[in-house]
Amino acid sequence: MAFDLTNNALFSGAIGSIAGGVIGAFIPLALSAAREKVYFSLRLVEQFDSHAMYQTRSKAWHFLSDGRLENSFTDDPIYLSKDADDLWALLGSYKVIGISVGEKKIREEIIIKGFSQTFIWWYYAAFKNGLIPLGPKWDLVNPIQSFHDWLQARIESAKFDEWKKAGEESRSNAIGRLKPSHSVGDDPSNSSNNKASA
Numbered sequence: 565m566a567f568d569l570t571n572n573a574l575f576s577g578a579i580g581s582i583a584g585g586v587i588g589a590f591i592p593l594a595l596s597a598a599r600e601k602v603y604f605s606l607r608l609v610e611q612f613d614s615h616a617m618y619q620t621r622s623k624a625w626h627f628l629s630d631g632r633l634e635n636s637f638t639d640d641p642i643y644l645s646k647d648a649d650d651l652w653a654l655l656g657s658y659k660v661i662g663i664s665v666g667e668k669k670i671r672e673e674i675i676i677k678g679f680s681q682t683f684i685w686w687y688y689a690a691f692k693n694g695l696i697p698l699g700p701k702w703d704l705v706n707p708i709q710s711f712h713d714w715l716q717a718r719i720e721s722a723k724f725d726e727w728k729k730a731g732e733e734s735r736s737n738a739i740g741r742l743k744p745s746h747s748v749g750d751d752p753s754n755s756s757n758n759k760a761s762a
Contacts, residue, residue: 607673612661621686624652637694637698661675680723
């Protein structure tokens with residue numbers, strides 16, 4: 565009986581040592597992975613908030629709001645020209661973020677704080693009508709749509725709706741600014757015009 569107890573004690577000690585070693589090795593790996601997610605997420609935010617990326621966003625909006633918000637991004641050969649480079653750079657950056665989120669390589673709260681308002685604005689100002697209808701044949705579409713859906717599931721609905729409305733209004737204002745307006749003299753329903761034509 566004593567022999568069995570000794571064997572059991574040795575066995576338990578060995579198991580304990582192995583388990584302790586495995587847990588001891590796992591904890592630093594888990595902490596390291598968590599630190600990497602934080603670092604990677606902060607780097608994404610830093611790159612997105614850089615002066616160069618701000619200029620890219622500004623130029624992309626100028627390009628789109630110059631009469632291109634009512635068409636998909638491939639309706640015009642200009643999308644293959646250098647004029648569209650900033651738009652594709654912006655889309656590419658959001659694609660990377662969308663893929664990183666999908667692969668769970670990020671720290672959620674950092675990505676939400678760093679990107680949600682700007683991305684939601686862009687999505688409803690430009691991407692929803694210009695990019696998303698192109699469908700999954702475009703490798704940009706799925707990550708960007710998935711990022712939108714991921715954010716929508718995590719953001720308070722009142723905030724989400726506010727940012728969505730801001731994007732839709734910017735889109736509507738940009739489109740309306742380019743449409744010809746009629747002065748009173750040009751209005752075909754104006755009675756003086758009708759008299760002149762009678």
